[in-house]
Amino acid sequence: QSVLSQPPSASGTPGQRVSISCSGTSSNIGTNTVTWYQQLPGTAPKALIFSNNQPSSGLPDRISGSKSGTSASLAISGLQSEDEGDYYCASWDDSLNGVVFGGGTKLTVL
Amino acid sequence: QVQLVQSGAELRKPGASVKLSCKASGYTFTSYYIHWVRQAPGQGLEWVGIINPNSGRADYSQTFQGRVTLTRDTSTSTVYMELSSLRSDDAALYFCARGQGARASYYIYWGQGTLVTVSP
Numbered sequence: 242q243s244v245l246s247q248p249p250s251a252s253g254t255p256g257q258r259v260s261i262s263c264s265g266t267s268s269n270i271g272t273n274t275v276t277w278y279q280q281l282p283g284t285a286p287k288a289l290i291f292s293n294n295q296p297s298s299g300l301p302d303r304i305s306g307s308k309s310g311t312s313a314s315l316a317i318s319g320l321q322s323e324d325e326g327d328y329y330c331a332s333w334d335d336s337l338n339g340v341v342f343g344g345g346t347k348l349t350v351l
Numbered sequence: 352q353v354q355l356v357q358s359g360a361e362l363r364k365p366g367a368s369v370k371l372s373c374k375a376s377g378y379t380f381t382s383y384y385i386h387w388v389r390q391a392p393g394q395g396l397e398w399v400g401i402i403n404p405n406s407g408r409a410d411y412s413q414t415f416q417g418r419v420t421l422t423r424d425t426s427t428s429t430v431y432m433e434l435s436s437l438r439s440d441d442a443a444l445y446f447c448a449r450g451q452g453a454r455a456s457y458y459i460y461w462g463q464g465t466l467v468t469v470s471p
Contacts (some may be wrong), residue, residue, distance in 0.1 A: 273456070274457075276456045276458075285448075285462070285464060286396065286446075286463035289455055291451075292457070297459070329395065329396055331396070331458050333454040333456055333457035337413060338410060338414045339398050339400070339413075340386065340394040340401075340455075340456045341412070342398065343395070344395045345395040
């Protein structure tokens with residue numbers, strides 16, 4: 242059971258817009274910033290978004306992040322086949338005194 | 352360029368200990384925290400702990416309290432993670448990652464991962 246809650250799966254067709262949610266509490270997302278990662282099979286996660294909505298270097302502007310209260314969201318527009326993979330949200334948790342992750346969302350491009 | 356190079360795969364029996372390494376290069380070793388994150392087969396990411404390479408101070412996830420120890424060797428720019436009393440559910444891919452701050456969840460640089468197998 243992950244501290245941050247994400248839907249286990251999401252899907253869309255090429256060109257569509259998809260959104261992945263991440264729900265937390267006041268001790269993590271409500272107080273600290275959110276990072277989003279993409280992970281492809283057999284590789285280390287790659288940071289996409291940091292500080293809730295700041296894009297990592299080289300990130301296409303069709304990928305964006307947002308945060309409101311104790312929830313965050315990752316949006317991908319103009320969906321492409323290369324966007325397939327597992328997506329994780331992460332945040333520092335003041336109560337646990339450590340980083341907490343979401344359970345991950347598997348994105349499928351139909 | 353920044354690199355984190357981890358040691359090779361390990362096979363241990365239940366109850367044993369394992370010590371993994373993460374050698375940093377391409378930046379000032381003592382300027383950035385190193386975090387450890389693990390991923391069991393087919394599962395999500397789980398934070399293990401953090402070490403300040405400058406002071407040597409480490410903090411750990413409550414899940415691993417008492418079983419995990421992070422240390423560093425500044426002469427070789429290497430961080431070590433030792434996990435004891437191994438159980439079958441400790442079998443995972445263990446990553447080190449460079450944190451952008453003490454309370455950071457943002458890791459730009461990751462090691463390639465070390466696979467730990469726990470089997471009788």
